[in-house]
Amino acid sequence: MNPELLTPGGANVRAVHDAFHGDLLEVSMGPHHPSTHGVFRMIVTLDGERIVKLKPVFGYLHRNHEKLGETVSYLGSMPYTDRLDYLSAMTNNWAYAIAVEKLAGQPVPERAEYVRVILAELTRLLNHTCLAGFLMQDCGCSGTPLMYAFREREKILDLFESLSGSRMMCNYQRFGGCRVDPTPAWVDATRTLVGNYGAFLDEFEALLTGNEIIMARTQGVGVLSAALAINAGVTGPMLRATGVASDLRKSDAYGVYPRFQFRVPLGAHGDVYDRYMVRVLEMRESIRILEQALAGLPGGPIMDPKAKLRGFRPKAGEAYGRIEGPKGEIGFYLVSDGGPNPLRYRVRPPSFINLTVLEDMCLGQTVADAVIILGSVDIVLGEVDR
Amino acid sequence: MTYSPLHLCLLFSSALFCIGLIGALARSNTILVLLGVELMLNAANLNFIAFWRYGPPTAPGTGVIFVIFAIAVAAAEAAVGLALVIAVYRHHRSIRLQDANQLKG
Amino acid sequence: MNAALLFATTGSVLETLPVTLRDLVTGWLPEPLRWLVNSLVGVGTLLAVIGLLFAYLTLAERKILGRIQNRPGPNRTPIPFINLRFFGLAQPFADGVKAITKEDVVPDGADKVLHFLAPVALLAFSIMTLGVIPYGRHLVLLEFDAAVLYFFAAGAATELAVFMAGWASRNKYSLLAAMRALAQLISYELPLLLSVVPAVMLAGSLALPAIVEAQGGWSYGFLPQWHVFTPWGFAGFIIFFISALAESNRSPFDLPEAESELIAGHLTEYSGFKYALFFMAEYFGMCALSGMGVTLFLGGWQAPLPFLEFIPSYVWFGVKLLSLLLVFIWIRATFPRLRMDQLTRFAWKFLVPLALINLGTAAFWSLTAGWSGPLQFVRWAVALALVLVPFTLLGRRLSAGVAPRTYRYAT
């Protein structure tokens, strides 16, 4: 096939041409489709099995999240942020807490910063493990890797539950600290889990990373160029898989991250395999961070004693708080007019912005590739549709 | 005059041949024309088997071997013919015989 | 042949038990009628046994998949009235009741006749393939001179049924699946047939009992002379098995019903009993192909060791069949799915050339059957080289450009 036809413009010319002859098949994948990771819909135009056009349709899970945030108090939005990316409630909480803390100039005690790092890295493990499982499911492994991934996920969710009382909707962070102080027993349990996680990753990788079919299915598929990724605002593992060194943990140095030794893995090809591998390698770095954080967990209060929860009214102003979530840069932009509610509340959802390059990655690939490319983007529809 | 099973077989095959012939002549869809021709070939094969079964004794298995070769050739013919149909369709966006009346594509 | 003669020739009551039982039941009938009743009894028994095998194969598949995936699998269905669970052994029957009582939905605008005909045709053809397999020394339903050809002729017709299902549903997923199914089945038909030819060549017959007989006996007194223990036989068996996986639409070649891409492919618009028929036909096809593999390469009903010959032949056949089916299930739990172009490339650029070369290997093997002493080693070395060298070269070409990668880090 002529490569220049596969560029977006060429593909459109071709699509028009072929549509004239009625040669194309338009397939609506979703919203009820086994592998759209929720209620997402892709209107795919196929030439045989090749994709010549892909139109994503979303909004099936729209819940008015941003408007809702302007009608409730600052603290009232915290549980709602859990429901954005429901796989990584802890990082959503933290990003929102950072935004409000910036707005109000609220300091955070050291112990809380450490706990936040621990929870964020656990969330990263949880998210990447699940994603790897889902991706393998999309590749056609009939459930086995997914079940292995879910086994580990359960262990992390158990930790979250014993700490916050809820497995997925943790509602744990507060402005100026955390809601509950972790007990020594919880810290020990976390230490055990982190100690065993490397072995699980070894097992998972031994089963899948070197698998020839996985490599053949994912290498060179869904290539995203670094230039396009930067222009489209793609962040997180997807951007790093294209070879761009961008990690807010390094560049923003928020929280206590500068105290920890860790590396940022980078891909070179920007294909599905790189996205998968960058996530797996990131998990190994997360384990290192967790070990350091657990070893250095200081005592002291978990909440800033001067922090005000009831009747919280930050002075007028605006703030943007962001962290490196598992899926990319999750940010909250808040404008305050001095009242109990934010005047403007805006979310920067990483998976929504990462999803915008879906068509560019899918053109010229087959239907089967579209499924794993979507899987490798790592979306959660709660966050995409808000 | 008595009629043997051979008569019946031959009538069967000639009827099949004529159905194929009518199909090939009456339809203008290239695929159907090809299928009609295939039927005519099959009718000929029927004759070989009928004569092998009921006809005067010949060298062992002559009819059967003839049919085996005919089937092999017919398979090749079908493959090439349908490949041609697809090629014609790609050029003319039609598989009506009338539309493919030029030697240049 | 009467029961007494059989008894004398085999010297084993168990061996002839099925035949004896049948003759006890039908022996009093007059000759033309007896033949008819015997055939009917044979078909009935076969269908009952394979049907039961199907029922428990579905349960075994779910149980084994469950075990591999850290979950228990179905274990709740009790036996009615006595409320005993027995690891969920009543599950297949509950499934059957469910399938029958479920609503049969036919999409508006579907080709109703073809939509109905597809599962029926598929089941009919897959049952037909079961008829020629020798299940034991005396247990062959249909004895054809060209049994191998019959088997693949009936098997080839199943492709049509898959196409009919995909096309008649008037659903885009089904249509895509139908196209995929056609391409896949055509591609793998060729290596499947080519891998069988050496076994036919060595036996000098297309009749399956003769092929099984050709694998009798032991070299050095203990090593069974099954085809799979020769270089060409091993290669042929692997090619056969891979092609059989593809022909029966099993993972990793389950593209026509790839659930992550095409929902359920050609089965998307099927529900209720028609879906159950498809399911059944797929398992029957799997059993038939496994049975064929056992017959052609694994010595059929022959015992693996001389002193185990007292165990009746049909038991050995059953054991081998079940182990092959187990491998089918194991592979399903383990492998990811190929992409369409990779699937066809694998068939045309790897399996077909390998099968063709294997033909030459088998010819060499059969020509050098008389070699003994040190020449025996030469024979083995040449045959092994003929199998391994193309395998390595073709394999390297196939996986060119696919390799594990190393990653750099930003500090």
Next chain:
Amino acid sequence: MIPLLLIAGLTLATAAVALALRNLIHSALLLIASWAGIAAFYLWAGAEFVAFAQVLVYVGAVSMVVLFAVLLTRRSRDDISVAIDSPARGIAALLTGGAVLGVLFGAVISSPLGAPAAGARPSLSVKELGLQLMGPHAAALLIVGVLLTVALLGAVVIAAGDRTDAAERKPEGNP
């Protein structure tokens, strides 16, 4: 005789209906039934090998190619029906076919073919067939092998070569 009449009736009926239908897929499937009927005739006549070869080649392979061709040459997505052709053409074809049928029937009925020799039912085992093929007919076998290879390559070249050609030409036709 009854099986033969049954087989002939079914074969002819499916063939006739197949060539008269508008729906190409139905045509192809009915024609496959017709080919299967011919295989049944071979089986009835005792030519086991040929019968299975007929099923394998026609029902298994040629049918697939036909269906592929039908699917690849559809004018629009769902429409595979073909317009009925001009009545004049149909009538002409019927007249020609009818004439040929009349001539053939007349010739067959009027020719004294004689009764078959009793008990001389010829049979040909697969082994004998193989020996025949590799012995007296070895040259023909080789030629057929070459023909099949050439046909396979030719089909691939015709179907695939045009595709790149078409892809290259496409942008020119559009602004």
